[in-house]
Amino acid sequence: MALRIPRAQLLALATASRHLPAKSIAVWRALGFTNPSILNNTLKRSHSFPSHHLLSQRSLSEKQLYPGRRAKATRLIHTTPRSSADARSRNSDPNAVAVVIGASRGIGLAITQKLVTRWKGRIVATCRDPNEAGALSALWQFMPDRFSVIQLDVEDETSIQDAAKQVKEWVEESRVDLLLHTAGVLHEGQNMPETSLSRVRADWLQKNLTVNLVGPVLVAKHFAPMMTTARKEGRVPSVWATFSARVGSISDNSLGGWLSYRASKAGQNQAMKTISIELARRGVICAALHPGTVATDLSAPFRKNVKPEKLFAVDDAAGWLLDVIDSLEMEDTGGFFAYDRQPIPF
Numbered sequence: 001m002a003l004r005i006p007r008a009q010l011l012a013l014a015t016a017s018r019h020l021p022a023k024s025i026a027v028w029r030a031l032g033f034t035n036p037s038i039l040n041n042t043l044k045r046s047h048s049f050p051s052h053h054l055l056s057q058r059s060l061s062e063k064q065l066y067p068g069r070r071a072k073a074t075r076l077i078h079t080t081p082r083s084s085a086d087a088r089s090r091n092s093d094p095n096a097v098a099v100v101i102g103a104s105r106g107i108g109l110a111i112t113q114k115l116v117t118r119w120k121g122r123i124v125a126t127c128r129d130p131n132e133a134g135a136l137s138a139l140w141q142f143m144p145d146r147f148s149v150i151q152l153d154v155e156d157e158t159s160i161q162d163a164a165k166q167v168k169e170w171v172e173e174s175r176v177d178l179l180l181h182t183a184g185v186l187h188e189g190q191n192m193p194e195t196s197l198s199r200v201r202a203d204w205l206q207k208n209l210t211v212n213l214v215g216p217v218l219v220a221k222h223f224a225p226m227m228t229t230a231r232k233e234g235r236v237p238s239v240w241a242t243f244s245a246r247v248g249s250i251s252d253n254s255l256g257g258w259l260s261y262r263a264s265k266a267g268q269n270q271a272m273k274t275i276s277i278e279l280a281r282r283g284v285i286c287a288a289l290h291p292g293t294v295a296t297d298l299s300a301p302f303r304k305n306v307k308p309e310k311l312f313a314v315d316d317a318a319g320w321l322l323d324v325i326d327s328l329e330m331e332d333t334g335g336f337f338a339y340d341r342q343p344i345p346f
Helices: 007-016 025-032 036-044 085-092 105-119 134-142 155-171 201-225 259-280 300-305 314-327
Strands: 096-103 122-127 147-151 178-180 238-243 284-290 337-339
Touching: 007 122, 085 314, 096 105, 096 155, 096 314, 105 122, 105 134, 105 314, 122 155, 134 147, 134 314, 147 155, 155 201, 178 201, 201 259, 238 259, 238 314, 284 314
Parallel strands: 096 122, 096 178, 122 147, 178 238, 238 284, 284 337
Antiparallel strands: none
């Protein structure tokens, strides 16, 4: 599901992109433009936008924008937590740098799309195969000076180290102000969460631990040196957030099952907590976030038993998580929070 951009921002983005082909579906889709008729009506009221750039219903139908069956997801009335003064400063700083790990699809892509309009600095999107990340490539075409796509495989430390070096070269004298780790694995092909101990396999357990636990730790290892805050330079605290899951809570586990995934997410939470103690001395806020059940490929096999009001649209969930991040203060570091900012016990 695409990002719903407020009309004023939509107009600003569209006007700024007049040099792009009007029928470049990938670009408009990546930017979250969902309804050609609404966009056209908005653009017609802008005398600065050429009429030949208006999108045609035929060239940009909803089916073309979003092929396949759209997931039914609930839009809930949500109370936005108050953003901190540091977050407002961070979001409006043109020199700030945000890095999204696992940005090519699902919640990672939605987060990246949201950052386009709420983050004034530069954005680095990482994924395993940039050549297959059409939406990210489209965003790069739209804003090449502010947006970069870098290859990073969380299962390969050399890849992580190389990506960190590329980010350091790109940001030059700046630093990473926001590091969001959205990459994770719950199922893959025929490999699904275990329903009993007898179904546990060593290779699948290792896969979960490598992606969900080792990956975030190694990303923190190589990116943390770029996140140190120097208050005397007028910089606000940077933020490292890992996307975890409520099933990783040990004290909240009353159902059992999903052993590999639960263990890897519990380990991720413990690693985040441990790392947060060290990084607090450097002025870095760390947190683990629970997105809820979001209508993405990750949750697709498990939606049958999810109540409609508990299945969230991906763009809503992305916005809520960024709101939680913006509300974090240094006193919150090391915490585990849900999409509504409610703390979750470890």
